[in-house]
Amino acid sequence: MDQSSIVETVIDDAEINKSASSKWHRWTMLLPACFLVLAVITVSTYHFKSVSADDGEQSAGQRSGPPPATVALATATKIQMAPHTVLPGTVVSVRDAVIAAETSGKILNIAQVGELVEAGASIAQIDATDAEQLVAQREAELARLESLLTYHTDYYKRVEAANNKLGVSEIGIAELKSNRDTAKADVARAEAALRTAEKALERTSITAPFPGSVVTQSIQQGEYAQVGSSVARLVDTVNLEVSAQVPAALVQPLAPGTMLEVTGMGKTFLAPLRTIVPVGDEVSRTMELRVVLTDSGLLVGSPVRVSLPSAQAKEVVAIPRDAVILRTSAQYVYVVEEGVASRRDVELGYAQGDMVEVVGNVSLGDQVVIRGGERLRDGQAVVPDDLMSVSGDLAATVER
Numbered sequence: 581m582d583q584s585s586i587v588e589t590v591i592d593d594a595e596i597n598k599s600a601s602s603k604w605h606r607w608t609m610l611l612p613a614c615f616l617v618l619a620v621i622t623v624s625t626y627h628f629k630s631v632s633a634d635d636g637e638q639s640a641g642q643r644s645g646p647p648p649a650t651v652a653l654a655t656a657t658k659i660q661m662a663p664h665t666v667l668p669g670t671v672v673s674v675r676d677a678v679i680a681a682e683t684s685g686k687i688l689n690i691a692q693v694g695e696l697v698e699a700g701a702s703i704a705q706i707d708a709t710d711a712e713q714l715v716a717q718r719e720a721e722l723a724r725l726e727s728l729l730t731y732h733t734d735y736y737k738r739v740e741a742a743n744n745k746l747g748v749s750e751i752g753i754a755e756l757k758s759n760r761d762t763a764k765a766d767v768a769r770a771e772a773a774l775r776t777a778e779k780a781l782e783r784t785s786i787t788a789p790f791p792g793s794v795v796t797q798s799i800q801q802g803e804y805a806q807v808g809s810s811v812a813r814l815v816d817t818v819n820l821e822v823s824a825q826v827p828a829a830l831v832q833p834l835a836p837g838t839m840l841e842v843t844g845m846g847k848t849f850l851a852p853l854r855t856i857v858p859v860g861d862e863v864s865r866t867m868e869l870r871v872v873l874t875d876s877g878l879l880v881g882s883p884v885r886v887s888l889p890s891a892q893a894k895e896v897v898a899i900p901r902d903a904v905i906l907r908t909s910a911q912y913v914y915v916v917e918e919g920v921a922s923r924r925d926v927e928l929g930y931a932q933g934d935m936v937e938v939v940g941n942v943s944l945g946d947q948v949v950i951r952g953g954e955r956l957r958d959g960q961a962v963v964p965d966d967l968m969s970v971s972g973d974l975a976a977t978v979e980r
Contacts (some may be wrong), residue, residue: 648961652951653916654900656942661930662833662893664841669824671844671873671882675790675816678798679703681805682783685710690801691812697788704799704811708784715781718774725770729763736760792816815880820873821854824886825866831856833889840871841933844884849876850933887932896929896937903948904928904936913942914949914956916964921949923958 685706691697736756798810805811822842826834839850857868871886878884903913904926911928914921929937942948947964949956956962 648919648963649921649952649956650965651914651916651921651949651953651956651962653947653964654903654950656897656899656938656944656946656948658895658944659898659932659935660893661896661898661932661935661937662889663891663930664887664932665830665890666885666887667824667826669822669842669871669884669886671820671876671878671880671884672823673792673816673880674819674821675792676813676880677789677815678813679786679788679811681706681786681807681809681811683711683780684807685784685805687799687801687803687805687811690797690799691794693794693797695794697792697794697814699788699791701788702785703788703794703814704786704805706784706786706805708781711777711781711784715774715777718770718777722767722770722774725763725766729760729767732756732760732763786811788814790814790816791818817880820876820878820880822851822871822873822884822886824869824871825861825864826856826869826888827866828860830888830890831867831869833892834869841887842871842873842876842884843887844876844878844882847877848933851876897942897944898932898935898937899942899948900934900950901931901936902934902950903953904938905953913938914953915942916947916949916962919961919963921953921956921958921960921962923956 688705688707690704739756792814794812795815796813838853840853842851851871851873854870854872860867905912910925912923912925915924924941926938926940929939
């Protein structure tokens with residue numbers, strides 16, 4: 581091979597190497613761009629799948645919703661209610677007496693403070709020695725006079741039956757009759773004296789005029805009681821009433837038998853008005869009312885509050901208090917329609933017993949949730965619990 585051929589071969593090899601190097605350089609520049617595109621495609625695909633999965637789960641959740649909640653229901657009803665004024669009152673006993681001694685003598689024994697006694701039971705015993713002796717004297721005197729009466733009566737009858745055959749003058753017969761009548765009067769007087777002595781003996785035992793509790797002792801064992809002196813205070817702890825002073829302006833709507841709301845010792849209940857004392861206090865311009873308590877569990881002297889209507893009653897839509905859910909920013913109830921609970925914001929009006937007036941989107945006959953509403957959500961399905969639900973009888977009871 582000549583020199584020119586060798587030179588051409590070398591030139592051709594150089595051009596080939598240069599071309600290969602140029603191609604490798606281009607591929608080296610394109611490779612990062614390819615990796616970048618591939619990464620973008622991968623991330624986009626993963627994000628799309630995640631969003632699709634989340635959308636699917638959210639749609640499934642919206643389709644299923646929370647499980648139905650078990651609740652108790654009550655029916656909104658219309659009852660008569662009126663604005664009320666709350667006044668203080670005191671529990672008093674129908675029978676509260678200071679028992680006094682009816683005869684004089686030394687106290688042998690006396691019931692203890694707090695002791696419960698029945699009607700007719702002994703509260704205190706006075707020494708009866710003198711009274712017993714007096715009874716014995718009166719009995720002896722009566723026996724003597726009865727014997728004398730028998731003598732004069734028989735003598736007069738014999739003389740009268742003899743038709744004056746005994747030679748007794750008319751004056752003598754009149755005297756015999758007078759002796760008989762005098763003896764009869766003496767016997768009557770002796771019988772009265774005996775009854776007085778027996779009564780004095782009976783009074784040595786001081787008994788309870790009614791069942792109750794001994795709350796104070798005014799005299800101690802061994803002390804001398806005078807006639808009329810206080811022995812003990814007895815209070816009937818069963819038959820109770822509430823005494824309250826009412827402004828004369830509030831008396832007009834009231835009548836005996838009106839049911840009034842009484843609150844005391846953490847309890848609220850309805851009790852009937854027995855009477856309004858028809859004489860007012862000249863200074864306070866108030867009148868006393870008495871409310872009858874039956875099985876209230878309150879104690880004599882307990883403070884209570886009496887709620888009185890201050891205006892004429894009107895018909896309102898009312899629901900049980902337990903149906904109202906109170907929050908800082910709102911107060912609302914849940915109304916159930918076709919098995920779904922709907923939240924309704926309300927305003928509260930008058931209250932009476934367990935019922936409260938509601939002003940808002942609650943109508944007569946609506947079913948409201950009274951148990952289980954604290955965790956409900958608007959639009960949640962519910963299942964009524966018939967055993968826990970309250971009928972309209974509650975409202976009827978309150979209205980009465």
